Amino acid sequence: MGKVLVFTEHTNGNLKRSSMELLQAAAKSGNTVVAVAFGSHAGDVTAAAGHNGANEIYVVKDASLDSYNPEAFTANIASVVEKVQPTILLASASATGRDLFPRVAARLNTGVASDCTELNISGDTVTATKPMYSGKCFAKVNFENSPVKIVLMRANQLPVAAADTSKSATVVEHAAAKPDLKTLIKEIVKGASEKLDLTEANVIVSGGRGLKEAANFKMLSDLADVLGATVGASRAVVDAGWVGHGMQVGQTGKTVAPTLYIAVGISGAIQHLAGMSGSKVIVAINNDPNAPIFQKATYGIVGDAFEIVPKLTEEFKKALHH
Amino acid sequence: MKIFVCIKQVPDTETKIKISPDQTGIDSAGIKWVLNPYDEYAVEEAVKLRDANPGSQVWVLSAGPKTRVVESLRTALAMGADEAIVINAENLDNFATAKALAEVIKAEGGAKVIFSGKLAIDDNASSVSQMLAEFLNVPHSTVVSKFTFAGENVVVERDVEGGAKEVVQMMTPAVVGANKGLNMPRYASLPGIMKAKKKVIKEVEFASLNIPATDVKVKYSGMTLPAEKPPVKMISGDAAAQASELVKLLRDEAKVL
Ligand SMILES: Cc1cc2nc3c(=O)[nH]c(=O)nc-3n(C[C@H](O)[C@H](O)[C@H](O)COP(=O)(O)OP(=O)(O)OC[C@H]3O[C@@H](n4cnc5c(N)ncnc54)[C@H](O)[C@@H]3O)c2cc1C
Ligand SMILES: Cc1cc2nc3c(=O)[nH]c(=O)nc-3n(C[C@H](O)[C@H](O)[C@H](O)COP(=O)(O)OP(=O)(O)OC[C@H]3O[C@@H](n4cnc5c(N)ncnc54)[C@H](O)[C@@H]3O)c2cc1C
Numbered sequence: 001m002g003k004v005l006v007f008t009e010h011t012n013g014n015l016k017r018s019s020m021e022l023l024q025a026a027a028k029s030g031n032t033v034v035a036v037a038f039g040s041h042a043g044d045v046t047a048a049a050g051h052n053g054a055n056e057i058y059v060v061k062d063a064s065l066d067s068y069n070p071e072a073f074t075a076n077i078a079s080v081v082e083k084v085q086p087t088i089l090l091a092s093a094s095a096t097g098r099d100l101f102p103r104v105a106a107r108l109n110t111g112v113a114s115d116c117t118e119l120n121i122s123g124d125t126v127t128a129t130k131p132m133y134s135g136k137c138f139a140k141v142n143f144e145n146s147p148v149k150i151v152l153m154r155a156n157q158l159p160v161a162a163a164d165t166s167k168s169a170t171v172v173e174h175a176a177a178k179p180d181l182k183t184l185i186k187e188i189v190k191g192a193s194e195k196l197d198l199t200e201a202n203v204i205v206s207g208g209r210g211l212k213e214a215a216n217f218k219m220l221s222d223l224a225d226v227l228g229a230t231v232g233a234s235r236a237v238v239d240a241g242w243v244g245h246g247m248q249v250g251q252t253g254k255t256v257a258p259t260l261y262i263a264v265g266i267s268g269a270i271q272h273l274a275g276m277s278g279s280k281v282i283v284a285i286n287n288d289p290n291a292p293i294f295q296k297a298t299y300g301i302v303g304d305a306f307e308i309v310p311k312l313t314e315e316f317k318k319a320l321h322h
Numbered sequence: 323m324k325i326f327v328c329i330k331q332v333p334d335t336e337t338k339i340k341i342s343p344d345q346t347g348i349d350s351a352g353i354k355w356v357l358n359p360y361d362e363y364a365v366e367e368a369v370k371l372r373d374a375n376p377g378s379q380v381w382v383l384s385a386g387p388k389t390r391v392v393e394s395l396r397t398a399l400a401m402g403a404d405e406a407i408v409i410n411a412e413n414l415d416n417f418a419t420a421k422a423l424a425e426v427i428k429a430e431g432g433a434k435v436i437f438s439g440k441l442a443i444d445d446n447a448s449s450v451s452q453m454l455a456e457f458l459n460v461p462h463s464t465v466v467s468k469f470t471f472a473g474e475n476v477v478v479e480r481d482v483e484g485g486a487k488e489v490v491q492m493m494t495p496a497v498v499g500a501n502k503g504l505n506m507p508r509y510a511s512l513p514g515i516m517k518a519k520k521k522v523i524k525e526v527e528f529a530s531l532n533i534p535a536t537d538v539k540v541k542y543s544g545m546t547l548p549a550e551k552p553p554v555k556m557i558s559g560d561a562a563a564q565a566s567e568l569v570k571l572l573r574d575e576a577k578v579l
Contacts, residue, residue: 016353038417068488070452070462093531095482102416104448106456111417111539114447132545133444136339137348140544145536182461182493187479191485233547245467246485246505251335251443252359252502260578270335274443281576283568284554297554299571301564311565319569319579 002124004031004056005086005148007077007101012043018200020052021158026090028320029121034058035169036080038073043171043172052160053138057169058084064288067185068096073193074103075179081108083174085149087124093152094199101150111146117157117257118277126151134251134274149312152259154278160227191246195230198249203260205265206232206276208287210265210305214242219306220264223313226320232256232276233265247310250275268293285309323375323434327368327382327403328423328454329361331394332444345545347413357394360439362401362507363500367469368437369402370505375471381433383417383426385409385528392523399512399518405519411528416445417539420453425531427458433495437474440465440499448499455497463490464499 004026008019019035026033035054037045042059049057058080064072073136077100081089089104091097105112117138118129123145126149128141143149197202207217217231224231233242233250249256251274258272261279265286266272276282284297285308294300301308333339333348334356340349357365365382372378381397384391388410396408407430409422428431436458441448450463455462467487468479477491483502510518555571557564573579 068482074456095465098448099452102447103456103462105417105449105539106420106453110416111415112449113540114416114445114449130446132446133333133337133339133348134335134446135548137341138546138548139542142541142543144539144541146539149513183463184491185488186491187489189487189489191483191487195484197483212528244485246481255446259570260576274335280571281578283572292554294554296551298576299568300554300556301568302556303561303564307561308565311561312568315565315569316579319573 002087003084004029004033004088004090004121005032005081005084006035007089007097008035008037008045008049009092009096010037010041010045013041014094015045015048015052016200017160018094018155020160021155022090022092022153023049023052023054024160025119025121025158026191029070031088031121032056034084034086034176036060038076039063046169046171048163050167053167054169056172058172058174060174060176064176064178067188068100069181069183069185070099070103071179071181073100073181074107075177077104079106080174081148088121088126089148089150089151091150093154097152098247105150109184110146110148110150111143112150112152113141116141116151116153117256119151119153119158121233131278135277154255155255156202156259160283162262198230198232198254198256201230201256201258203227203229204232204256204279205229205251205262206234206256206265206266207237207264208234209236211237217243219309223309223316226313226316231233231242234272241271263293264309266293267291268296324379324431325368325371325378325380326427326433326436327361327364327380327398328436328450329365329382329384329394329398330358330439330442331384331386331404332358332390332442333492335443336547337407339375341545341547346542347545355390357397358439358442360441360500360502363432363502363504364437364439365398365401365403366505366507367500371435371471378403381407381430381497383407383409383423385411385414385422387412388525395523396518400519401508402514402516405524407526409526409528414447414528415538415540416447417453418533418537420450421457421533421537422528422531423450423454423455425533426526435471435494436497438497438499440501443449451499458497458577460495460497461492462497463492465501466498467501467503469498469504
């Protein structure tokens, strides 16, 4: 068996769920699991990494890695790979993962499979499945000529079992590489939302033009608050300026894969379906029984959003707080 | 200065996908091919940059089967690009595609700014821009919704998670992957279309680039259509009954609560 390197992502030392998915999948494969964490808070990730299956964790505790810089991160991943010599590298298809690992692959003269939804590891062979043509078909990605097979997984695709607190990982402090940078991150403007990003959210409540005006999104955020959900939107309402583009789900917005997607007042145009049809359970609420969204939905409610949504918020409150 | 734009031709979103008998690709009969939507933003930004900097030129570049890919190159020319190159190739992966694009850009004397789309809507990989930047040994930024040029460097705004934005400065040359919001792509004008028709599109054979066969790193196989979804379960009754029934189903049947 070989080594699987897992790039972990964390918020101030709190390991993200998407990284737990990867660590647990790697542990199940029978390979040695080596985690890697970057930044000032990297040391805080070691316990959680161990509980989720890491045998070892490389900690690159350096403030230069607190925020993402493609050149700095590429150099540091390459340096850890050189030391660890993994045959497989797993990372999340997050904003960082998607931007970083193709560059890493080019540097390491190896292959990368992006945006995958299924993962099969057997020894050092990896096959990943990825949706193509907006989820209209799926392809198996097979690696060739790839010393390190890099797979980027969408969040919420792999199961997460309870952490095993009896397990721990050996900590290896790794010195940061400091390449000459041609990229400078000048400023990070925080988003309006404290919620999980749409691409990572497990539950999404999304609104469309059926909500009539921007102010009515309040009704959706009330529902989302009860569910611990992130609010999304169709392009029609983004273009109308009701909500920011960061909230758009679809072909020219975000591709999401939650367990539960609730579409309120969204017709279900093909470009919207392109972004959300990978959701496990889809609920559609629309006053038009012929809306195309019903063809993709698991559960459908024909009715007025302004009546249904407040009732739903109440019902969820009851169901979730008992 | 020279500005390059990498463009990919992709099936229109509305196209119905049929899988080829060997399951390694799609049946291309009857497909309507279009310029990748994000690449329209890339072309538009390049043309604007050219117009603001007299003496500059926009080159569009695409790898793919030349018989069809030239159509997208002509679309870009009609939008205002000056020159076009097609790399005649089939069945490349992202790695070999990026290598080929890099080789051709180098052979043409390099570029000050290279635009691409943030991703191609067919493979949905968002990998070619970053690989291209690495092969050219220049910085990159993707998911860019604002671009300003200052000669020795460029400043971009990129969209990241949770609605956050990063302001990034890169030394030129640099690769910029365009997101929606960067601009409003123009429609090709009739004179633009007429002029584009007359342009000679330079052809480069992939085989002439001396890229080793080992530079193909991933292959697709076993393509399948998604499993049939069970039909939707419609919930009846008044609003209150519908709401409580839905919550029950989500908890007891779908088990997602
Ligand atoms: C190149 C391209 C890319 C695109 N990318 C995207 C994308 O990324 N994401 C995206 O979403 N779209 C995208 N679109 C746009 C897409 O085609 C649709 O126009 C858009 O999704 C429609 O948004 P909507 O469903 O909110 O609005 P509408 O189509 O106007 O639908 C509103 C729905 O609300 C229902 N409704 C009205 N009142 C009520 C009520 N009181 N209660 C309940 N229901 C009600 C109506 O019956 C209707 O079904 C793209 C289009 C193009 C051409
Ligand atoms: C018949 C067929 C078989 C294929 N088989 C495989 C396979 O086995 N394995 C595999 O990995 N891929 C295969 N491909 C897909 C493909 O050739 C590459 O994966 C693809 O070129 C990389 O694009 P992407 O979708 O990953 O681009 P992304 O990285 O998502 O695109 C980002 C940006 O890069 C630029 N760009 C991307 N591609 C090109 C291009 N060709 N020319 C110019 N600019 C470009 C564009 O600006 C684009 O917006 C096949 C394609 C075809 C047509």
